[in-house]
Amino acid sequence: MSSAISPLAPKSFPDMPAIAGVRLGTAAAGIRYKNRTDVLLMLLDKGTTVAGVFTTSKCPSAPVEWCRAKLKGKSARALVVNSGNANAFTGKTGKQSTSLTADTAAKAVGCKTGEVFLASTGVIGEPLDARKFNGVLGALATEATPERWLEAAKAIMTTDTFPKVATATVKLGKASVIINGMAKGAGMIAPDMATMLSFVFTDAPIAAPVLQALLKGGVEDTFNAVTIDGDTSTSDTLLAFATGAAATKGAPKISRASDPRLKAFIKAFNGVLADLAEQVARDGEGARKLVEIIVEGATTKKSARRIAMSIANSPLVKTAIAGEDANWGRVVMAVGKAGEPANRDKLSISFNGIRVASKGARDPSYDEAEVSAAMKNEKVQIKVALGLGKGRDRVLTCDLTKEYVAINGDYRS
């Protein structure tokens, strides 16, 4: 497994402010990894609302099933995340393991079992020994502090090469509220809830159904628009928590998603999701290039998304980018195989702003040297103009390198 940091990693991490009503702690429970933290406990004050979106996999992990069921209660007091073991495809043992973990956490925190949310990431199919959380969670509940968000993001990493955090401060009514998020990638990343795990926290007083609506709306063009390898995980989980503590600073309580006072908040919230989603693409396994695919002129946005995903998931397109080759022929192939309306003779394709193909053939002004130079950039933008309608969409991915094969050909051992 590679341990070098992705060359696409952000140059610095943002300062993560404390959020009133949220405390956290990390520990090394020795679930799988040596010499690193692998358990995160997030403590949430009374009155915290919760929302979540999950993998569409027909074989979801035990923690995904746990969270889905507990969302109905609309309130959260704790989040327990472990890395190293996904507790997926673990049968009855897996279910027992989630119950036992939640019981342990509930005792440590002093809350109901149903107010504990769980997420696990790592190997699939290995039983998770939840007894390892005994003692660990109790100690964490005592030691938890409002700081060390970066440490939290580190504790949930698997093949990630850097921790992923994002933050925003925005006005809600006349009060400033904070949104903090963290995520982990980096393989088995595909649409339909595109990251394995991501958690967002705010002190804004937002009712659970509203938070759920924001999350559903925000995920579509952020996490669901990122793909590393087209492989949808069994564990994809995005949870949002709102402690409501900003009400004491005068933030209005929001009980309707259509509340006009939410406008700036929604923008900031979506910005945090987009930031985290881009970091997931930047830490795609073996990634050396960040690839932005823009499809415009499609019949609908949905059609543009499907075509963009067909390009983004094409091994031939991804390997060409790894080879710094503006191989627009493979882009044509990927457009053609998407099954969506496309007219070869109206198609234009650009790489990093340089048009290489137009009206169904090579652009007459195409200059190989100019394009080759542009392909050396760390970021490659592929723009496809279909010339059919007004549908437009954007998807992020990364290149496919030998390193991806190396990482995944030797992951379990």
Add this chain to the structure above:
Amino acid sequence: MSSAISPLAPKSFPDMPAIAGVRLGTAAAGIRYKNRTDVLLMLLDKGTTVAGVFTTSKCPSAPVEWCRAKLKGKSARALVVNSGNANAFTGKTGKQSTSLTADTAAKAVGCKTGEVFLASTGVIGEPLDARKFNGVLGALATEATPERWLEAAKAIMTTDTFPKVATATVKLGKASVIINGMAKGAGMIAPDMATMLSFVFTDAPIAAPVLQALLKGGVEDTFNAVTIDGDTSTSDTLLAFATGAAATKGAPKISRASDPRLKAFIKAFNGVLADLAEQVARDGEGARKLVEIIVEGATTKKSARRIAMSIANSPLVKTAIAGEDANWGRVVMAVGKAGEPANRDKLSISFNGIRVASKGARDPSYDEAEVSAAMKNEKVQIKVALGLGKGRDRVLTCDLTKEYVAINGDYRS
């Protein structure tokens, strides 16, 4: 580009018999490659019927559009195939190029332009200079012989590491008829007409609509059940030609697909298609393992196919096999993401006959050492039992190696 022969290549080539009514010739027209043949001319006697199936790409190559249109004439006198340039995404020039090539061939052969069938494979987006066929086709028409089928298969190769041929001899009525086929892979291979190019010839007297029905029926579980990288080509073409010459040996003329005398012929015909399709998988770019995926107990055959394809196209499953890792967790992931009915707690998974997972968890008798040893085989069979119904299907693919990335990261240059 790799030049080593795939370790999965057949140990020997079959002797390809002559087929009455078919002659062939190859030449080096210098379209792209140096020091190798790149043009194939197949001459077909009067009365030859033709059938074809093509890529479902919305951006098909000019030769694909040419063949689709000419199939209506139901008769063929010549097939011209070139490698090195796919004549795809070449706009009006591409269309002119197909017309010019067909004109040149028709003059050389002495037939109508509409009786000439065309196929091109190689780079997409580069104009194909059809003037290079001038003289070449004339000479080939004169020199063509009934032998040298292996040479024909060599002339149509691109990144293929070995030529792909198959043959069968079977009774039709009381006469023996011959079926010869050739194919080329090796990347941009996905369902919906899974090879870039394949051609099958027989001396059986079979009417064009019957040949079309046989081809459509035969392709479903052969070429359409093979995937290398999930990337459907713009050029996928499978053509079948029946000269009818065996009528002089007493073979009955077949004008209905339901003719009971066809039974053995259909079996042999499908066998040739299956043989060629497997060779395409065996020559998948960078392939080191042939992977057979069997899904059973699905609700329908179609559902089994979709799940098998989801497994076969998963980069995480394919890299695990490259690493000789029986990573059934990734198989669970691929089953889950297929979107088809599946019940985690009824799922069983075997690698090369060794059950590793059953009823939604690791098999109790699982022995890592035994499985590891089995994964060293050149052929890996993954069997998934869903336990839901009687739907069953089988798909062939190969592993995903660093070599695939190397081949495709540096193909154009």
